[in-house]
Amino acid sequence: MRFLPLRRPYSILLDRVAIATTVGLILFGSLWGVTRFSLALGEFSWMQQAYDEPFYLWRAFTHDFAIDNRLVSNLFAAALGGLTGSFDAMAEVVGLVMPLAVFASAWVLSGTWDRVVIRRLVWALLLVFAFDLLSFSNYVLFDTQPSSWVAKAIGDPRIWKVDAMAFFVAHRRPEPQMGMMISFIYLAGVVASFTNWRPTLYRVVCAATPFLVVVYVNAALIDIIVFGLTSLIATVIYRRPAMVPFALSIAATIAVFVVVVFANPTPNLESAFIATRLPILRPSVLMAVLGLVGLAIVVAWRGWVPLSRHWLAGVFLAVPLITLNQQIVTGVAILPQNWELNGNYVCIVAGLAILVSGWLDEKGIGHSAITRGVFAGLWVLLGALVVRGHLRVEAAFVPRNADSVAYARAYREASEAIGKIDVVVLPHLFDESLFVTRAPRGAAVLGGYNWLILNPAPRWRIEDGLTEHAQRARRNFDIGFETLARRGVPPSAPALARKSARRSAGQR
Amino acid sequence: MYFFSQSDCWPTFSNFSSPNRQRMPSIAAPMETLYAAFLQRLRETPDIRPALLITNEPLPAVDQAAIFDSRLVATVVVRVRGYETRAYAYHQTKR
Numbered sequence: 001m002r003f004l005p006l007r008r009p010y011s012i013l014l015d016r017v018a019i020a021t022t023v024g025l026i027l028f029g030s031l032w033g034v035t036r037f038s039l040a041l042g043e044f045s046w047m048q049q050a051y052d053e054p055f056y057l058w059r060a061f062t063h064d065f066a067i068d069n070r071l072v073s074n075l076f077a078a079a080l081g082g083l084t085g086s087f088d089a090m091a092e093v094v095g096l097v098m099p100l101a102v103f104a105s106a107w108v109l110s111g112t113w114d115r116v117v118i119r120r121l122v123w124a125l126l127l128v129f130a131f132d133l134l135s136f137s138n139y140v141l142f143d144t145q146p147s148s149w150v151a152k153a154i155g156d157p158r159i160w161k162v163d164a165m166a167f168f169v170a171h172r173r174p175e176p177q178m179g180m181m182i183s184f185i186y187l188a189g190v191v192a193s194f195t196n197w198r199p200t201l202y203r204v205v206c207a208a209t210p211f212l213v214v215v216y217v218n219a220a221l222i223d224i225i226v227f228g229l230t231s232l233i234a235t236v237i238y239r240r241p242a243m244v245p246f247a248l249s250i251a252a253t254i255a256v257f258v259v260v261v262f263a264n265p266t267p268n269l270e271s272a273f274i275a276t277r278l279p280i281l282r283p284s285v286l287m288a289v290l291g292l293v294g295l296a297i298v299v300a301w302r303g304w305v306p307l308s309r310h311w312l313a314g315v316f317l318a319v320p321l322i323t324l325n326q327q328i329v330t331g332v333a334i335l336p337q338n339w340e341l342n343g344n345y346v347c348i349v350a351g352l353a354i355l356v357s358g359w360l361d362e363k364g365i366g367h368s369a370i371t372r373g374v375f376a377g378l379w380v381l382l383g384a385l386v387v388r389g390h391l392r393v394e395a396a397f398v399p400r401n402a403d404s405v406a407y408a409r410a411y412r413e414a415s416e417a418i419g420k421i422d423v424v425v426l427p428h429l430f431d432e433s434l435f436v437t438r439a440p441r442g443a444a445v446l447g448g449y450n451w452l453i454l455n456p457a458p459r460w461r462i463e464d465g466l467t468e469h470a471q472r473a474r475r476n477f478d479i480g481f482e483t484l485a486r487r488g489v490p491p492s493a494p495a496l497a498r499k500s501a502r503r504s505a506g507q508r
Numbered sequence: 509m510y511f512f513s514q515s516d517c518w519p520t521f522s523n524f525s526s527p528n529r530q531r532m533p534s535i536a537a538p539m540e541t542l543y544a545a546f547l548q549r550l551r552e553t554p555d556i557r558p559a560l561l562i563t564n565e566p567l568p569a570v571d572q573a574a575i576f577d578s579r580l581v582a583t584v585v586v587r588v589r590g591y592e593t594r595a596y597a598y599h600q601t602k603r
Contacts, residue, residue, distance in 0.1 A: 040588040398588050406586040406595035407562050413582035414560050414597040424560040425600075429509060446559060452509050459513045466538045473511065480510025481546040485575060486561055486600060491544040 015117035018379065022121050025386050026103045029171055030096045033394035037401060045405065046088040046437070049397045050172035054433040055450060057094070057173055061087050066264040071214035073178035087437050091173065098177040102170045103128050105184035109350070112191040113309070114357040116366055118375045123353045125382045127184065128170045130345035132389070135283055139166040140389040147283060160281045163337045167393050176342050179216030183343065186212070186223050187350070194230045195308050197240055206249035210256045218334070218342035222319055224253070229315040237311065274333045282336060284320035284344035291317040291351055298355070309358040316351035320344040400434060407431065408438035425486045447483025550575050556602040563596050576600045
C-alpha cells in the first residue's frame with residue numbers, strides 16, 4: 001500500500017483553485033463567443049463555432065436521425081431540444097454541458113494513473129485538447145501549421161496530408177465531444193481493471209462494450225482495440241480469467257452491430273472507405289513510433305521485465321500505428337482524418353502520461369517542488385493556449401454567423417413583402433445548414449448542403465459515360481443546374497469552374 | 509458536389525489511385541454542353557416556380573438574355589463588432 005505525503009491546508013486550497021480555474025477555462029470557451037455575438041445582435045442567438053455543427057444539431061432537433069453510431073449524441077441533443085423548445089437554447093446548452101462533461105471524464109481517466117491534482121489537471125487538459133495540441137494542424141493554435149511544412153517536404157498527400165481544423169475538437173457539437181466523453185469513461189474502466197486486476201470492473205467493461213456500437217465509430221473502434229489488446233495481455237501474460245467474458249463481450253458487440261447495420265442501412269457508407277495498401281503517416285504515427293522506442297529502452301533497462309503500466313502504455317502507443325496502417329494488411333482504409341480527430345492523439349497522451357506518472361512515483365519525485373513547479377508551468381501554458389484559441393475561434397466564426405443572420409432577416413422581410421416563399425437560393429453551398437437554424441421553420445433551400453448530404457448523387461458507374469451518369473443522377477443535375485442558373489452562372493466551362501472553386505472555398 | 513457522389517470525389521481529392529482520377533478532369537467541356545441544354549430547356553418551360561434569391565451584392569443591371577426577372581424585395585445590413593455583411597433578397601420569376 002502506498003501512502004501519499006501529508007498535505008498542508010494551503011496546498012489543498014491551491015489544488016481547489018487550480019481545479020476551479022480549469023473548469024472556468026472550459027466554461028469560458030462555451031460562453032465567450034455566444035455571449036458577445038448575442039450582445040452584438042441585441043438578441044439571444046446561438047453561434048456556430050465548428051465545421052458542420054448546424055447540420056448535425058438541426059437533424060437532432062428535428063428528430064431526423066437513425067439508430068446508428070451517432071445515436072447517443074442525437075438523443076441527447078433531441079432531448080434537450082424537447083426540454084428547451086428552442087434550437088438556439090438547445091445548441092447552447094449542449095455547448096455548455098458537453099465540454100464540461102468531456103473534461104470531467106478526462107479527469108476520471110487521468111485519475112486512473114495519477115492522483116496528484118496539478119499533474120492530473122495537466123493530463124486531463126492534454127486529453128481534452130490532444131488533437132489540437134499535438135497534430136500541429138490546427139489554425140486555432142498555429143498561424144502556420146508545422147504539419148504543412150512536412151506535407152510540402154514530402155509532396156504526396158497519400159502519405160502526409162494536413163488535417164486542417166480551425167476550432168477546438170472537444171467543443172464541436174454534438175460529435176466528437178459525445179464520443180470523447182464516453183470513450184474517456186470507458187477507457188478509465190479498461191485501465192483501472194487492467195492495472196490492478198479488478199475482475200468485477202472488468203466484467204462491467206465487458207458488459208458496456210456492446211453499447212459502443214451506438215457511439216461514434218472511430219472512437220468506439222479505438223476503445224475496442226485498447227480493450228482487446230489489454231484483454232489479450234491479461235489472458236496470455238498475466239494468466240487472468242479474462243478470456244470467457246471477453247469472448248462473450250465481443251460476440252455480443254458483433255451481434256448488436258449486425259442488428260444496427262441491417263436495421264438502418266447507411267447510404268453512401270462505402271464513401272468512408274478507401275481501397276489502398278499505402279502506408280499513411282501523420283504526426284500521431286511518428287509520435288507513436290518514438291514513444292514505443294522509448295518504452296522499449298525503458299523495458300530493456302529493467303532487464304526486459306515490463307510492469308503492467310509498460311504494457312498499458314504500449315497498447316495506447318500502438319493504436320495510431322494500427323488505425324492508420326492496418327490497410328497494409330487489409331487493403332481497406334478509413335478516412336485518416338477521422339482517426340486523428342477521434343482518438344489517436346488521446347492514445348498518445350494516455351500512453352506517455354502512464355509512463356511519466358509511473359516513473360515519477362517510482363523515483364519518489366512525484367510530489368517534489370520541482371515536479372509540481374514543472375506541471376504548474378505546463379498548466380499555465382495550456383490555459384493560456386486555450387484562452388487564446390477560444391478568442392481565435394470566435395474571430396474566425398463571426399463572419400459566417402453574421403452572414404446567416406442577415407440571410408434569415410432578409411428572408412423574413414421578403415416573406416412580409418411577397419407572402420409565401422416556395423424556395424430560397426442562398427449565396428453559397430454551405431449556407432443552408434446555418435440558415436435553416438435561424439430562418440422560420442420549414443424554409444426550403446434550393447441546392448443547399450443539407451439537401452445534398454441527404455440526397456447524394458448516385459455513384460458514377462465505371463461503365464457509364466457522363467451522359468449516362470447525368471441521366472441516372474438527373475434529379476441532382478436538375479437541382480444543381482437550376483441553382484447555378486438562378487445565381488446567374490453563364491453556360492461556359494471556365495465560368496462553371498471558377499464559380500465551383502469559389503464555392504468550394506466557402507465555409508461549412 | 510451537385511453532380512457526383514462523395515465516393516466519386518473523395519478518391520480524386522484525396523489523390524488515392526482510382527479510375528475516377530483519370531476521367532474527372534475531362535468532364536468540364538461535356539458539363540458545359542449539358543448545362544447549356546438545361547438552360548435552353550428552362551427557357552422553353554412556360555411555368556417555373558418563383559423563388560427568393562439572396563445575394564451578398566446587388567445583382568448587375570437587367571440582362572436581356574436572362575431567364576428570370578429578379579425584383580429586389582429586401583435589403584439587410586448586419587454588423588457584429590468589426591464585421592459588416594449585407595443581404596439582398598430578390599423575388600425571382602420566369603421572364
